[in-house]
Amino acid sequence: MFRKVITTDYPFSPPTPAPRYHGRHILNRHPDGLEKCIGCELCAWACPADAIYVEGGDNTDEQRFSPGERYAKIYQINYTRCIFCGLCIEACPTRSLTMSNEFELARDSRQDLIFTKEQLLAPLLEGMEQPPHPMRLGETDKDYYLGALTNPGTSAGAERAPWSTNAAEDATGGAA
Structure with a gap:
């Protein structure tokens, strides 16, 4: 009741939503x-x-x-x-x-x-191409999702995933 009234000129100057606003x-x-x-x-x-x-x-x-x-x-x-x-x-x-x-x-x-x-x-x-097209950023889908995007196009030079703790586990598929 004692606050100043805020009027916005909406269609001509829309408000800026908060950075974490849930929109479309x-x-x-x-x-x-x-x-x-x-x-x-x-x-x-x-x-x-x-x-x-x-x-x-x-x-x-x-x-x-x-x-x-x-x-x-x-x-x-x-x-x-x-x-x-x-x-x-x-x-x-x-x-x-x-x-x-x-x-x-x-x-x-x-x-x-x-x-x-x-x-x-x-x-x-x-730099993007309209799908459908072959994979360009690696040989397998793991190259896309497990960190090979830092070195696009090579699955051999892919970095280990940040949650992986042991290089030996990566090489043996989890059994050290």
């Missing part, structure tokens, strides 16, 4: 353009509002969308149901799903609030 989701990509999403559907299982629908597909050597065996063939988020809780972000094993600061999601029709994979994918940056 983004499906991230690897530096070569392949999708990080592996179609595991853990985000859909974690969603308390049942706002996420994922249908996985299998990668082939001719059609490769992600470094692993699978990719998200269909990925949809229904923003009429989403409560922006962030549980889907925590459930993602590959860190492919993140939330942006975009908060302007109003649409004229409810159908427009169901975002598809094409709308959610991060844009291609310079």
Whole structure:
């Protein structure tokens, strides 16, 4: 009651959201353009509002969308149901799903609030190639996820994962 009234000129000077604001989701990509999403559907299982629908597909050597065996063939988020809780972000094993600061999601029709994979994918940056294409950052999917990105293109020169404690364990597959 005794505070100064704050009036913003919203459409002309929108407010800057906090850095950790939960806004629209983004499906991230690897530096070569392949999708990080592996179609595991853990985000859909974690969603308390049942706002996420994922249908996985299998990668082939001719059609490769992600470094692993699978990719998200269909990925949809229904923003009429989403409560922006962030549980889907925590459930993602590959860190492919993140939330942006975009908060302007109003649409004229409810159908427009169901975002598809094409709308959610991060844009291609310079040096990225539109999938499907072969893996460029290593020979296996482990090169993508276990630290070989510091030395792209070589699986032999890949650094050990930061959680690995013993070089002998790495060489023998865990049995020292």
